[in-house]
Amino acid sequence: MATSVPTSSRRKTGRRSPLASVALLLIGLLATGGAYAAFTTSASASTPASEQAQVSEGKKLFEANCATCHGLGAVGTAGVAPSLVGVGPAAVDFQVGTGRMPMAASGPQAEQKPTQFTNTQIAALAAYVGSLAPGPAIPSADSLKGGNVSTGAELFRVNCAMCHNVAGAGGALTEGKYAPPLTGVTAKHVYEAMVTGPQNMPVFNNLNITPKDKAAIVAYLQYLDSHPSPGGLDLGNLGPVSEGLFVWIFALGAIVVVTIWLTAKPN
Amino acid sequence: MPVGTAVVLPDSEQIQNPGFPPYRPRVSDLDPKKARSNERRIALLFAASMVGSVFAIVAYIVFPINANDPGSIRLNNLFLGLGIALSLLGIGIAAVHWSKALMEGHDLSEERHMTRGSEATRASAAEVFHLGNKESGFTRRKLVRNTLIASLALWPLPGIIIFRDLGPADQDANDVLRHTMWKAGTRLTKDPNGVPIKASDVTLGSVFHVIPEGLDDREDALEQKAKAAVLLMRLKPEDLHVSKGRENWNYHGIVAYSKICTHVGCPVALYEQQTHHLLCPCHQSQFDITHEAEVIFGPAKRPLPQLPITVDSEGYLVARSDFHEPVGPSFWERDHT
Numbered sequence: 126m127a128t129s130v131p132t133s134s135r136r137k138t139g140r141r142s143p144l145a146s147v148a149l150l151l152i153g154l155l156a157t158g159g160a161y162a163a164f165t166t167s168a169s170a171s172t173p174a175s176e177q178a179q180v181s182e183g184k185k186l187f188e189a190n191c192a193t194c195h196g197l198g199a200v201g202t203a204g205v206a207p208s209l210v211g212v213g214p215a216a217v218d219f220q221v222g223t224g225r226m227p228m229a230a231s232g233p234q235a236e237q238k239p240t241q242f243t244n245t246q247i248a249a250l251a252a253y254v255g256s257l258a259p260g261p262a263i264p265s266a267d268s269l270k271g272g273n274v275s276t277g278a279e280l281f282r283v284n285c286a287m288c289h290n291v292a293g294a295g296g297a298l299t300e301g302k303y304a305p306p307l308t309g310v311t312a313k314h315v316y317e318a319m320v321t322g323p324q325n326m327p328v329f330n331n332l333n334i335t336p337k338d339k340a341a342i343v344a345y346l347q348y349l350d351s352h353p354s355p356g357g358l359d360l361g362n363l364g365p366v367s368e369g370l371f372v373w374i375f376a377l378g379a380i381v382v383v384t385i386w387l388t389a390k391p392n
Numbered sequence: 393m394p395v396g397t398a399v400v401l402p403d404s405e406q407i408q409n410p411g412f413p414p415y416r417p418r419v420s421d422l423d424p425k426k427a428r429s430n431e432r433r434i435a436l437l438f439a440a441s442m443v444g445s446v447f448a449i450v451a452y453i454v455f456p457i458n459a460n461d462p463g464s465i466r467l468n469n470l471f472l473g474l475g476i477a478l479s480l481l482g483i484g485i486a487a488v489h490w491s492k493a494l495m496e497g498h499d500l501s502e503e504r505h506m507t508r509g510s511e512a513t514r515a516s517a518a519e520v521f522h523l524g525n526k527e528s529g530f531t532r533r534k535l536v537r538n539t540l541i542a543s544l545a546l547w548p549l550p551g552i553i554i555f556r557d558l559g560p561a562d563q564d565a566n567d568v569l570r571h572t573m574w575k576a577g578t579r580l581t582k583d584p585n586g587v588p589i590k591a592s593d594v595t596l597g598s599v600f601h602v603i604p605e606g607l608d609d610r611e612d613a614l615e616q617k618a619k620a621a622v623l624l625m626r627l628k629p630e631d632l633h634v635s636k637g638r639e640n641w642n643y644h645g646i647v648a649y650s651k652i653c654t655h656v657g658c659p660v661a662l663y664e665q666q667t668h669h670l671l672c673p674c675h676q677s678q679f680d681i682t683h684e685a686e687v688i689f690g691p692a693k694r695p696l697p698q699l700p701i702t703v704d705s706e707g708y709l710v711a712r713s714d715f716h717e718p719v720g721p722s723f724w725e726r727d728h729t
């Protein structure tokens with residue numbers, strides 16, 4: 126009805142003004158091609174000297190530590206490592222910041238391990254890869270705050286829980302790959318994983334899950350971290366696997382012990 | 393001459409029933425002091441049971457369930473449970489201990505009864521039936537007997553009708569299973585907020601969880617969602633192996649597949665963006681999205697149905713039609729329309 130007040134935020138045909146679609150179109154254009162043009166043409170002209178220094182520092186680090194696999198200029202090596210042109214600073218910050226890169230050995234999946242670079246070095250590497258072509262940026266600290274926990278929980282259940290488990294405990298994928306547990310992962314890294322889709326994780330760009338909704342998911346994960354299971358022992362939150370094993374061992378064990386006691390001769 | 397291979401022992405070598413081993417007196421049989429201490433122990437267990445019962449009641453009052461604090465449920469359950477466990481285990485353990493330590497301890501065996509009754513018992517049972525028949529007139533009064541049988545045959549019918557009514561009343565159930573909410577032109581919208589999706593929103597490697605536009609306005613939204621849920625992915629167009637007749641079902645590498653597993657209907661949504669495999673969490677069926685979701689592992693028998701999609705004049709993704717086959721697990725009438 127034309128007279129009714131819209132109560133939800135959804136876009137519906139017929140309610141949108143023609144200007145809105147123009148605006149949307151503009152935003153879409155700006156976000157893709159426009160940003161690309163703006164970034165590449167003005168990068169060398171307006172970048173302050175300190176940023177230039179950071180980029181060249183990053184380039185040196187990259188050539189020493191990453192180029193063996195990812196190639197000079199980060200163009201990748203077929204069958205070994207993907208091109209990093211356009212993956213953006215967020216991908217570098219995530220992969221190097223969580224210790225997944227550089228990879229210790231090739232395997233089904235790059236494992237998380239202690240970081241091998243200092244924060245300044247990671248920033249330099251990220252700046253260098255970011256200078257090759259535009260890509261997702263490292264989120265600002267502010268954009269990670271203030272998310273709505275219950276919105277986040279709903280979005281998490283729809284988009285993330287099938288792989289990462291509803292309590293963020295992680296889970297198995299195919300052929301040795303797995304979705305890692307999300308407990309204790311920093312807000313920044315969670316956000317970066319969503320925008321860049323590391324390894325086999327799909328990408329959740331800002332049009333799929335808006336930055337505000339991403340902050341909500343972050344808030345939900347932080348809530349899980351700070352609110353341990355109200356039911357007591359959670360057995361790793363792995364559901365029927367760990368719970369079944371527990372019952373199998375302890376309940377059956379107790380029954381066996383009682384049976385032995387019942388039939389033993391008294392002394 | 394015996395022909396079989398069975399070994400027949402002469403009578404002298406038949407194994408004799410050795411009987412019970414000699415009774416070994418228990419300490420409580422020999423020493424009255426030990427017997428008394430056992431008695432005390434049993435009484436103590438019964439007393440513990442009493443304590444447990446009282447404790448359960450006290451705990452229930454002392455640790456109330458507070459609606460705003462899930463932790464309070466845990467405390468309440470924990471102590472209530474401990475109390476009840478003590479009260480029952482106390483009785484049980486005491487009873488077993490009593491019988492083992494103090495009650496008469498000699499072994500005894502009980503003979504199995506004959507299963508067939510004696511001739512006299514059998515005759516008197518038959519007599520009872522004849523008498524019943526004579527007194528009630530069950531075989532003589534045919535009308536009464538037949539109406540009794542008919543009424544017994546009819547009484548389960550209300551139950552059957554009620555169960556049948558759990559299914560759709562005014563539609564053919566087969567038809568309901570065969571079709572979903574998707575129609576030509578239905579927009580693909582995001583689960584859960586219903587925001588329509590533009591083709592340009594779906595970047596390479598993305599996955600969107602999709603519901604049909606207008607789902608939440610339906611009274612039967614959950615039933616509809618159970619059939620219409622879709623997973624949207626974008627692959628490089630050259631990675632897709634498209635079979636004949638499906639050329640225009642994807643939009644520049646954007647493909648939509650039913651999220652309902654063809655095995656027993658779990659939501660299949662574990663998408664690996666590099667291998668393009670889709671994994672069902674319930675029984676590990678794997679579907680290869682590059683080959684039109686064909687089954688490459690696991691118990692599922694059929695590929696996930698593909699939803700043909702395109703874009704409308706405003707750039708939003710829309711369905712070209714409903715699925716071309718029923719989604720989800722098999723059902724009896726699936727293959728004959």
Ligand code: FES
Nearest residue numbers: 653655656672675
């Ligand atoms: S329901 Fe998907 S494999 Fe069984």
